[in-house]
Each structure stands twice: as C-alpha cells, then as structure tokens.
Amino acid sequence: MSANTLKITLKDYPDLTAEQCGNSVREISDLPLFDSVFARLICYAPLLDVLEALFQSTEFSFYLQIGHPKDARVGNGLLHFHRDTANEDFTSADTITAILCLDEMTAENGPTVFVPGSHRISDEEAMKPRWRTVEESELSSENMVKAHCSAGSGIFFSSKIIHGTGHNRSDYSRRTILTGWAGADVLPTSAIRFPYQGLKPRSKNPAYQEQMKKTFQNLTVG
Ligand SMILES: O=C(O)CCC(=O)C(=O)O
Numbered sequence: 001m002s003a004n005t006l007k008i009t010l011k012d013y014p015d016l017t018a019e020q021c022g023n024s025v026r027e028i029s030d031l032p033l034f035d036s037v038f039a040r041l042i043c044y045a046p047l048l049d050v051l052e053a054l055f056q057s058t059e060f061s062f063y064l065q066i067g068h069p070k071d072a073r074v075g076n077g078l079l080h081f082h083r084d085t086a087n088e089d090f091t092s093a094d095t096i097t098a099i100l101c102l103d104e105m106t107a108e109n110g111p112t113v114f115v116p117g118s119h120r121i122s123d124e125e126a127m128k129p130r131w132r133t134v135e136e137s138e139l140s141s142e143n144m145v146k147a148h149c150s151a152g153s154g155i156f157f158s159s160k161i162i163h164g165t166g167h168n169r170s171d172y173s174r175r176t177i178l179t180g181w182a183g184a185d186v187l188p189t190s191a192i193r194f195p196y197q198g199l200k201p202r203s204k205n206p207a208y209q210e211q212m213k214k215t216f217q218n219l220t221v222g
Helices: 036-043 045-055 206-216
Strands: 002-004 061-070 095-101 112-114 145-148 154-158 162-165 174-182
Touching: 036 045, 036 061, 036 174, 036 206, 045 095, 045 154, 045 174
Parallel strands: none
Antiparallel strands: 002 145, 061 174, 095 154, 095 174, 112 145, 112 162
C-alpha cells in the first residue's frame, strides 16, 4: 500500500439524493449468509497468515464480514472519522479489521483514510463512545493518509486507529470486503453475535479444529 498525504477531507464530494443513488448498495451486512464463497473467505490462507503475524498467536477468532460495494459515481462512504473499538463490544481492544480490495483503491474512488499513530492510546480510552464520531475539525488533515493499493490487496489495521472513508464519485467501482477479527481470549460482551462469529481458523486447540472441520465440510460453493 502506498500513501497519499495531500490535504484530505472526507467531504470533497457532495451527497446525492436517494434518486441519484438509484439501486446502489452501500453496505451488505452478514455477507457469509449470501453465498458460501464468502463464508469460505474465513479460511483464506493469505489473509490468515497476516492475521497470525499481527496477533502473534494462532488463537484469534473471526467475528464479522461486511461488503462495501461502492459503485462508480454513486457509491457512498461513511463520512465521519471514528475508532472501530468504540462500536465493538469486546473484553479488550485487541481487534483487527482487514479490508480485502476487489478493485484498485485510489485517492479518487473513496479510499479508506487513516490518522497514523492514532492507535497509540489505551484500550480503555479507545472503547469510549465519544470515538464513534470524530469531527474532521478535531483532526489535522496534514497527518492523514489515504490508502492506495491495487486490486487484490489487503489493508489491516487496529480497531483503535482513527479512520474514515469518503464517497466514490470516480468512474470506477471500489468494492471491498471488510472482516473483523478478535485476538486470543478476547470475548464479546454484548447480546449480539454475527454469523460464524467465534470460529478460530488457525487454532491449535482440537475442539476449535473440529468446529472448523464440521462447519465447512458441508458448505458448498454457489
Ligand atoms: O470501507 C472503508 O474504507 C472503511 C469502513 C469503515 O470505516 C468501517 O466500517 O468502520
């Protein structure tokens, strides 16, 4: 991934009306329920290799998968900066988001924008609800970095880092699949569970290995 540190704002492009957006979908929650090909991504070795290295453990767990198909010209982003930790309910902030880019991500097509170094705060601070929305005026745009990478790339980041994503008003689509992962012994604390949440695809524990085998052995693609 290369960085673009030019002056950045998430609001470079105007909002569109519902009519202008037409049938364009911004977010598809629970993507693994739509087709088993998405469920199988939970076992995708190149993704798991990076996660194992970042968590420095084989005992991390899957917790969610979302599609962000930002169509050419009309794809909408989340216009606010935030820390994901503030929207998650876990016993710790040792969680990682992985974005798989199905298309090239450029400065023009609504890239993910990061504030480097902003993850260097305590878990307790990152979990505070105030981080669900961070006004751009609170941030220095000179310090922001737009992700720029080719189709097929992965972007991995701590849930504590401040980030956002703008609209796609370019002539090409910006489709991504976002997956969320929790570190070893990091447990959910809310009443909500997502499909396949808790699977540990790299676990050395025979019980989790058995769960993986039985979960995927009858899953057909298509
Ligand atoms: O799609 C992106 O670029 C980032 C999405 C995001 O910020 C989020 O879902 O928390």
